[in-house]
Amino acid sequence: MIPSPRHAICLTTAVFFAASLAAALPSLAADESxxxxxxxxxxxxxxxxxxxxxxxxxxxxxxxxxxxxxxxxxxxxxxxxxxxxxxxxxxxxxxxxxxxxxxxxxxxxxxxxxxxxxxxxxxxxxxxxxxxxxxxxxxxxxxxxxxxxxxxxxxxxxxxxxxxxxxxxxxxxxxxxxxxxxxxxxxxxxxxxxxxxxxxxxxxxxxxxxxxxxxxxxxxxxxxxxxxxxxxxxxxxxxxxxxxxxxxxxxxxxxxxxxxxxxxxxxxxxxxxxxxxxxxxxxxxxxxxxxxxxxxxxxxxxxxxxxxxxxxxxxxADAAPVWIRDPAPDIEEVKALARVTRLLLDADGAGTPRLSDLQRAFIEQVHAKTSFMARRGTVTAEERVWVVRAAQWLMISVF
Incomplete structure (x- = not known):
């Protein structure tokens, strides 16, 4: 695998952990029938x-x-x-x-x-x-x-x-x-x-x-x-x-x-x-x-x-996979990021890791916004641009 910066590894770790916590939630993409x-x-x-x-x-x-x-x-x-x-x-x-x-x-x-x-x-x-x-x-x-x-x-x-x-x-x-x-x-x-x-x-x-x-x-x-x-x-x-x-x-x-x-x-x-x-x-x-x-x-x-x-x-399968040029935003990513930020805030409260005041304020903001979208159950294309940028800022400023 091509190496990534350490902060990218850590963010992906957090997202992955959050995704595993969210596994019990029904997927909005799946056909329930x-x-x-x-x-x-x-x-x-x-x-x-x-x-x-x-x-x-x-x-x-x-x-x-x-x-x-x-x-x-x-x-x-x-x-x-x-x-x-x-x-x-x-x-x-x-x-x-x-x-x-x-x-x-x-x-x-x-x-x-x-x-x-x-x-x-x-x-x-x-x-x-x-x-x-x-x-x-x-x-x-x-x-x-x-x-x-x-x-x-x-x-x-x-x-x-x-x-x-x-x-x-x-x-x-x-x-x-x-x-x-x-x-x-x-x-x-x-x-x-x-x-x-x-x-x-x-x-x-x-x-x-x-x-x-x-x-x-x-x-x-x-x-x-x-x-x-x-x-x-x-x-x-x-x-x-x-x-x-x-x-x-x-x-x-x-x-x-x-x-x-x-x-x-x-x-x-x-x-x-x-x-x-x-x-x-x-x-x-x-x-x-x-x-x-x-x-x-x-x-x-x-x-x-x-x-x-x-x-x-x-x-x-009867139908093979087909390329989607413009994927729709996925609420599961938003749920994962909400859980990432919750985990970070909980870990900070326990003393590991210790966040600066600026980091804590940023994470609290991201958590509030992603939690709102998760409760609403939808994410717009514009909001997903913000989600990606927020994730990137987490990589740079926190991990």
Missing amino acids: AAPIPVPSTITASDVRPHIEFLAHPDRMGRQGAGLAAAADYIENWFRDHKLAPLFEGSYRQAIPDGQTPAGALGTNLGAVIPGSDPAVRDEIILITAHYDHLGKRNGVIYPGADDNASSVAMLLESARQIAAMPVKPRRTVAFVAFDLEERLLHGSRWFAAHPPWDIHRIRLFITADLIGRSLGNLELPAVFVMGSERSTKAREILDRLQPPAGLEVARLGADLVGTRSDYGPFRDFRIPFLFFSTGEHPDYHTPRDTPDRIDYPKCASISNVILTTALEAAN
Whole structure:
């Protein structure tokens, strides 16, 4: 994941915490007559653990150099062993040129595909992705990258295994891509988006994950953060109908609150509906402490099942997700911000953190206005502009 300023991490932590507190509230976006979607515990902690332990082993050298090559072989062999078809003209590999020599390669994307079973919609594609590169060694110290992003690669590989084993495949085609060079300004996903193996607009839903094995700030947050559903009514409907495993909540937020943080960026720019799943940054993010022993394997497995179920719902739905150019304001974000500010004021009253008089006055103002909108049950486009700015000011002035 591309790093963010510390204040952005902290605000997202607070919003995420608030979203988990608000999970019991009915979603205004959901169709109450729609059937709920159970999330089966198909992928287990024992399934994801070996992938993370392999990819984040010291022998992988933080997944650079020879270690990155070994990781690429591991992913390619997994695709082949589970009978997935190669994605790139008979190859599982897409070279990313270095721009210096005709044969030079800066990196390698890896991809596989499971053709759809319904001739009417098999040309439409659900794309599941995760980046597999990391930071390598710095000053002789290995950065293992267990959460960033071996956790999501484990999801990718296990989702591929599950779908490949289905006797009846999904109606739409499902493709899987492990991107290289995410840590270098999303270069791998940018290359793929510019040189896709099919018309890029055949992708009906782009799904990616980045950091799904821990929790924001090491807080006890039983939730996964999902961005992008504001750009597709269908994707949002699927998320709202999900019944995630016990102990896990699915929290929706607008992607514009944090900007371009991972590989969804190039696909968003093509106006392809997207979902980005993450449990967020923590104190071990981008440090040598991001090791396999610190991963919450049951949580990683539960989130993997949420992603797998979401992808299958989109792949089998009568109507595919469609891009929304101008999303409507979402009252759930306002409710979350109201709870964030309430939590901050309560924490200040308890002495942690201690706010200045100016900070306290600002937070009280934000809390009053967002609480009013939450009670009213609506938020206008103009008010949402204020909400975004208020959130940004919280990042700068408080966190």
